[in-house]
Amino acid sequence: MADTLETQGLSGDAASCCAPKTACCAVPEPKWSWKRIPGRQYLLSTWTIVLGAPLLVLILDQPQFVSFVSFAVKAFLGTLPYIAFAVALIAWLKAAGAEAAIGRAFEGRETVAIVLAALFGGLAPFCSCEVIPFIAGLLAVGAPLSAIMAFWLSSPLIDPPTLLITAGALGWPFAIGKAVFAVSLGLFGGTAVAFALRAGLFADPVRSGSVSSGCGCGTSPKTGRPVWFFWQEHERTAKFGSELKANALFLVKWLALAYVLEAALVTYVPADLIAAAVGGGGAGSIVISALVGMPAYLNSYVAPPLLAGLMEQGMSAGAAMAFMIAGAVSSIPAMAAVWSLVKPRVFAAYLGLGFLGAVFSGLIFQLVM
Numbered sequence: 001m002a003d004t005l006e007t008q009g010l011s012g013d014a015a016s017c018c019a020p021k022t023a024c025c026a027v028p029e030p031k032w033s034w035k036r037i038p039g040r041q042y043l044l045s046t047w048t049i050v051l052g053a054p055l056l057v058l059i060l061d062q063p064q065f066v067s068f069v070s071f072a073v074k075a076f077l078g079t080l081p082y083i084a085f086a087v088a089l090i091a092w093l094k095a096a097g098a099e100a101a102i103g104r105a106f107e108g109r110e111t112v113a114i115v116l117a118a119l120f121g122g123l124a125p126f127c128s129c130e131v132i133p134f135i136a137g138l139l140a141v142g143a144p145l146s147a148i149m150a151f152w153l154s155s156p157l158i159d160p161p162t163l164l165i166t167a168g169a170l171g172w173p174f175a176i177g178k179a180v181f182a183v184s185l186g187l188f189g190g191t192a193v194a195f196a197l198r199a200g201l202f203a204d205p206v207r208s209g210s211v212s213s214g215c216g217c218g219t220s221p222k223t224g225r226p227v228w229f230f231w232q233e234h235e236r237t238a239k240f241g242s243e244l245k246a247n248a249l250f251l252v253k254w255l256a257l258a259y260v261l262e263a264a265l266v267t268y269v270p271a272d273l274i275a276a277a278v279g280g281g282g283a284g285s286i287v288i289s290a291l292v293g294m295p296a297y298l299n300s301y302v303a304p305p306l307l308a309g310l311m312e313q314g315m316s317a318g319a320a321m322a323f324m325i326a327g328a329v330s331s332i333p334a335m336a337a338v339w340s341l342v343k344p345r346v347f348a349a350y351l352g353l354g355f356l357g358a359v360f361s362g363l364i365f366q367l368v369m
């Protein structure tokens with residue numbers, strides 16, 4: 001041990017002093033250190049916020065308690081089928097050893113994958129939170145981050161019901177423009193991430209401890225293909241059970257947090273107050289609208305009527321478009337779920353691409369209109 005430590009620039013007493021399991025070099029804990037608090041790991045945990053927020057509402061604002069809890073529960077139950085499907089699919093693919101085959105399907109086809117992901121994302125009927133289970137599944141089986149980003153950015157922006165509601169409130173040019181910008185934002189984000197990957201950025205993008213992305217049981221040693229009927233082998237059945245449990249707990253935890261935050265925004269931040277803050281015209285209002293829209297909660301069903309009223313009062317079409325796109329891509333509930341899946345640099349790229357896409361969409365739409 002002394003020889004090893006001497007090679008690191010330590011010798012003699014210093015080496016023996018800093019040897020493992022000796023206390024002579026230990027720095028004493030301050031009297032009121034955070035580490036001395038019993039159960040400190042639970043004080044700021046995800047479940048503490050999920051359970052503590054409704055409790056605070058009950059204590060401080062009892063009349064709002066029922067509406068607060070019912071909103072969060074209804075939103076979560078609405079997403080539950082997506083969670084169940086995604087969790088079962090991830091576990092099945094892992095147990096069958098299919099993740100390697102899926103990864104090979106994308107090899108040499110990244111451009112095609114980005115285009116298809118942006119198109120499918122623009123048509124898929126998912127809100128910004130409902131898409132999280134599917135993104136988790138794509139991350140778990142090793143799909144390219146560029147295609148995932150394309151789908152992630154485009155999917156919350158438009159779907160058939162939203163298209164009709166937007167057209168009814170703001171007109172077909174606005175609705176069609178939003179659909180075009182949804183696909184364009186996916187293509188823009190996916191292409192940007194593809195170039196970043198080639199430059200060596202975003203290696204190992206999945207956050208440690210998030211949805212399981214490790215190796216599954218592997219393909220069949222005889223055929224080299226996935227074993228789709230995995231329940232015929234004990235090891236694969238055990239893998240299915242462990243993946244099902246781990247991924248279900250992870251997704252339920254983070255989406256519960258997302259919807260509690262969403263309930264807090266809806267309850268205590270009036271939608272018309274948020275929309276009124278982004279009134280006006282000009283390029284400056286477009287940038288401000290994107291900035292305000294990012295953390296604001298105005299879903300695609302509520303936003304069009306409110307923005308229609310503001311446009312009648314002088315808000316520019318470009319500012320309204322920037323606000324709607326930024327709000328759909330990066331509302332606080334969605335960001336909470338995104339943060340749970342990927343590392344900070346990927347999260348920052350997601351926010352940056354969403355903001356830039358919203359601003360550019362607003363500017364282009366303003367020029368066209």
